[in-house]
Amino acid sequence: DAKTTQPTSMDCAEGRAANLPCNHSTISGNEYVYWYRQIHSQGPQYIIHGLKNNETNEMASLIITEDRKSSTLILPHATLRDTAVYYCIVRVETSGSRLTFGEGTQLTVNP
């Protein structure tokens, strides 16, 4: 699986948009970009994933650059409950393919 690079930590003001970047310059054509988050010591929570088109769901938006070498997860109106470690993972979308977790980004939403 391709390696991803994320900032170690980020801060965001409550109510503002949180934009979390991820670099995946060695991504292959059949690899998807997945985002999970882990709120302190809980199980990781799936957020969103995409291949090359931008994606949006009730939790977040995923913006993938045209060359697919980087992406941004956007939480449009961050709340204190969004404070978590966010993991960007690239993965072949084949049943049973592994999720390789890096160190992620610690997002702290401040009041």
Add this chain to the structure above:
Amino acid sequence: SAVISQKPSRDICQRGTSLTIQCQVDSQVTMMFWYRQQPGQSLTLIATANQGSEATYESGFVIDKFPISRPNLTFSTLTVSNMSPEDSSIYLCSVERGRSTDTQYFGPGTRLTVL
């Protein structure tokens, strides 16, 4: 998504003993996975458990230390054997239904402390 439960949610054990962690899913799933998260670290895959076949272990993990059972499509167990303090971690199961467009969903985890 899937509703996943794990038992126990946490435990404190003595070194040299073994603990079996259960993972129960509310619907049938093809793939089940076990992860370990050591203190302050990210998640590491231990093994993949498919029903009807032996678990597939990742490098650095062996069956004698982490035996896994997968008796049916909704249940799996992970045993941490002959525990030492280095086994203190959060152990998580995750599931995937096996469809090509599926994602993995995680259980709440089991926090293990070995004294």
